[in-house]
Amino acid sequence: MPDAVLVRVESAAAGKLGRLTLNSPETLNSLTLEMVELIQGALDDWREDPSVAAIVIDGSGEKAFCAGGDVHALHASSSGTPGGPCEYAETFFAREYRMNYQLHTYPKPIICWGHGIVMGGGLGVMAGCSHRIVTEATRIAMPEVNIALFPDVGGSWFLNHMPGASGRFLALTAASVNASDALFCGLADRFISADQKDAVIAALLAVSWGSDSATNHALTRHTLRRFSEAAGNGELPKAQVEPYLETINALCDGDDIHDVIDRIMAIDTDDRWLAKARDGLIYGSKLAAQWIDRQLFETRHSSLREVFQQEVQLGTNIMRHPEFAEGVRALLIDKDRKPDWSYAESRAVPAELVDQFFTAPWPENPLADL
Template identity: 70%
Template sequence: MEEPLMSAPVLFAELPAAAGKVGRITLSVESTLNSLTLEMVDLLQAQLDAWAEDDDIAAVFVEGAGEKAFCAGGDVQALYRSATETPGGPCEYAEAFFAREYRMNYTLHTYAKPLLCWGHGIVMGGGLGVMAGCSHRVVTERTRIAMPEITIALFPDVGGSWFLNHAPGKTGEFLALTGASINAADAIYIGIADRFIGSEHKQAVIDALLAQQWSASAEGNHALVRHALRPFAERSLSASPAGQVEPHAATIAQLLDGDDVHDIIDRITGQETDDPWLAKARDGLAHGSSLAALWIHRQLWETRHAGLAEVFQSEIQLATNVVRHPEFAEGVRALLIDKDRNPAWQYPCSRDVPQSVIDAFFTAPWDENPLADLA
């Protein structure tokens, strides 16, 4: 029997197993595709902290309500309101959201107990931050992942500077610059997912977790999760979709070869190709913010050797500066508010952006970084 702990945008339950318990987290706002709000971030943080100290909880299963999405991102409209209410900042809600979301992401990445994410359906933005931070990440035949922040003048945050820099070759930067969509096979290839399991096995996976004799050893419990998942992954092999990233890896390497970001942008946007995936990626960058393309490229470069805590400290600095800048509000307006899909970007071409403008995004906007205590 499940023991519900609360009814809220995030649902928590403790499932008795053969020995010990499995915590269950359900992002539960189907009407917004389970997009994260500040309230949801705070609920997640509090429960993760509580379960970390609870000896009865051996592992945690994370899912999204419904069949459409695990989590389609953050509540961007709330961030837009915060940005437009105080142009130039401080944008209190947006900045609090980013700081607390990144802290929660860091908690996921460093959690001692097994965290199993069922990444079914749409996984974007903040949802990808949750999935990527978990220790056992399952994707299904309906997983659809994208990091389309260039279309709203943001950047792949929530740890994107970490996991995209750890993707093979130049594939992470290509996905960041273009917002290209990827599937389950791609997610495993670039390292943000671990196993493909057909969605029809979900309840059987949960049942297998509840059949485990969990112990006091976190390391041993990670092995039990792998043991529980392995047969379902083997059974699902034939249903795995064909990937797009690995077959295009050589082309991506050529497009991103070189030290000049403007040349890279020109090569991607200047492609004449009949390949539908490459064409859509090209158009994503071509129609996106030139200013955002520059800060996306620089953010990945500056964090390429950074540790996890440094990554989130760097991301909160950039996110704070971005949300205070009008380019972000204009991108959200065009895509999600007025929906005219005709943003008035400040610079028609990346070469038009003064160096001093891009430098300002990488300058601390406060005396102390709100994530300075991460370690």
């Protein structure tokens, strides 16, 4: 069996470059618990190794950086122990979020090559990196409403920091965005043409890295800037979020979540992107739409540490409820796209049920020590 994550250290002109390659192209590099632990172990080792100056994270194959978490394994854990505890799923979330937090707070430069599909857990990895590159083929989405989950892996942080109501809209609709949108929304730092990847790696290996993180962040920016600003770097795709930001803000300016859902589901447009966003919410779980929206509201002023603590609580409660298992069954297992959601429309969801998802299911939060 090939390694699920290729972990290696390569010598640069001075200093070394840590390399992490998600290596499961047949699953679009979807994250498993094993992969999370391999990434975490390497980050821990390299944090204390003065010879490793910077880190590059990428994915095997041409299709995806990472399509998310291994949802089939989460489904098996959730459906296998109805009502919980769901040992695998809950362990996965706690360790994945710990790894995400480490990425966000890591002192050394971490360069992410976010090419192709970047969804769910893959976006969690990319969002935490300090130097995030997107290409003309990048397609980003947080489609959790379609499987009755929520935009986790720090989504409660980065969605709340997006312009206007764009984060709320993307979370509720599962709408996908491209490289232009990622730059506008703060999910990426640079656009570099996909065919420049080998040259970018070669340039990073040609750097004489310094002995402190501030110097090495500057050297990283200097190296990547040459590519992102180069003539003939490639053409950014047409923006989707920025041109519709005024519309998105109006759609999300409802009296309550039910009004917002009504407004989005009533979109009358010939625009393909907006129509697909509308259809994503129409298809999605109306129970999930409510816990998604409440999670964003409750974390709007939270610290990054608090965000992950609140996410692991919500994720644990969702795994113990049948809505998630049904969402995965309909979309990814039976693929009939006919989920038997608990509630057909949002106003039928009891408020006390939503409250339960925001109540701690254990005496101590597993991320209390972050």
